[in-house]
Amino acid sequence: MTATIKIEAKLSKNIVKLLVGDVEVFVIEDCGNPLGAALFEGPTPAAKRSPYFKDGKVDTSVNMFLVHNKGQWILIDAGYGKALLPSLATIGVKVEDISTILITHMHPDHISGLLNGNAATFPKAKVFVSENEKAFWVKGKGQTDADKVAEIYGTRFQTLKYGTEVAPGIISVDLEGHTAGHTGYEIGSGVNHLLIAGDFLHHTALQFFCPEENASFDADKPKSIKTRRLVMERASKEGFAVSGVHILFPGTGYVKKGEENGYTFIPIQ
Template sequence: MTDRKISAKLLAVAALVFASQELAFAQMPQQQPDAKAFKLGKLDIVALHDAQFVQPNDGKIFGLDHSPTEVADLLKAAGAPTDTVTLSVDALLVKSDKHLILIDTGVGGALQGSLAKAGYHADAVDEILITHSHPDHVGGLVQDGKLAFPKATIRMSEAEWSYAKANEKLADVVKVIADHVKTFKPGGEVLPGIASVAMSGHTPGHVGYQITSGKERLFDIGDTVHSSIISLAKPTWAISFDGDKPEAEQNRVKTLNTLAKSHERIFAPHFPFPGVGYITAEGDHFKWTADDKSE
């Protein structure tokens, strides 16, 4: 796909993401492929970069019940620009002895290039696990009106597939992938070594994925959190992306508390690439520490 086609697709999908929530984004930087590989027990894991959104600090996305000035104070304290909020869009590749598994597909920006950079081809992916059906997680399933990963089974929770099919803005994606989707009920093993975990509030069937190999674990927490600054400093602040905001806030606080106590390594697809690291508690808020092994 040419750079011009990629940019056009990114703009179209990103517009869908934000228009569906009556939002707009400030700008979208040039998308560059990137891949960071690391081990999890006997598994080979690769964080894959897809896109990056730069969104305005205008009170319409983060801290809905708070002013842009309050959000700016959090950003300033973290040494970040105060007029925008940057979110990465990334996916996770898991290679076992039997499967090549992709968790989420981004908007379909630099993902294919990142996959190639990691030494893999789309035809080799035989399983795709979806955390939820927002376009910045399923947009990469389709390329030029066809399956981007033609040999893969696509798995998502029953509730999420029903939600996706009812979303008119996803009609084109649903039509292409429908015959390749298999659903599950959250809470059990979806593939060997990978269990689904219900993460309520963001979308009706939003899940995370617990990956285990031997004594090592990695938890893909999906969109439980978005900004590595705001979501951790003020986890009870509402974000426009969450469908059930009170439920999402409750789940976010509960999950962050659990992760801070367990010191479990996580993957957060919207945190700064590669999005792998740890949550720690600091008083009434939380802090992100990237994992040096995956940088």
């Protein structure tokens, strides 16, 4: 495995810049997100499970990704919106500069940042989710953030198909399981290649050690396990980097085979 993606610059305590070939990728931490041990379920014996938690919790992040390629600014997930606008300002990007927003799935910690009260945070951007994700979440009743995003963005809220170039240099990937239409996004090729894998896992150390561990909010648990193993196996064999929304900031690293049919995550430096 030849690691080709590394931290090129640290812009602030919650923003780093990566290069994937000629593509700039900024990882932005929206906030921390501690999760309780009771949220996880799987075959790991209690004696092996307990060291993965401190005081019954594990620290995770809520990460977002800003991509700059061929003159376009593309946002992948919008978090809760806690640090989104100040972070864009630090990078030197205005909300009007964002042309495309790609959503991994429609949980609040991925889409709330799209909303500014009853208005769109991004006045010009098109927002894309998979067809299955829209069908599951958008009911037109206006009660959830998903409904509000669909209503407020109107014709700029659109669906995508898996395996297509949804923005310059970005390919959508079927990573269903966590939700009905959970989507990943691939940038680059070969080892100079990054897969932004959304919520394919929530506890980095535990779920790389045992991919059969699920979080309670994984909608389709067997499919979540299958997807998680697929991401890990591909990344370990092909040598590309993986980013996760809930992997501790900067949320990105490489994967290698580990012990007991598991894997090891190696954060980028």
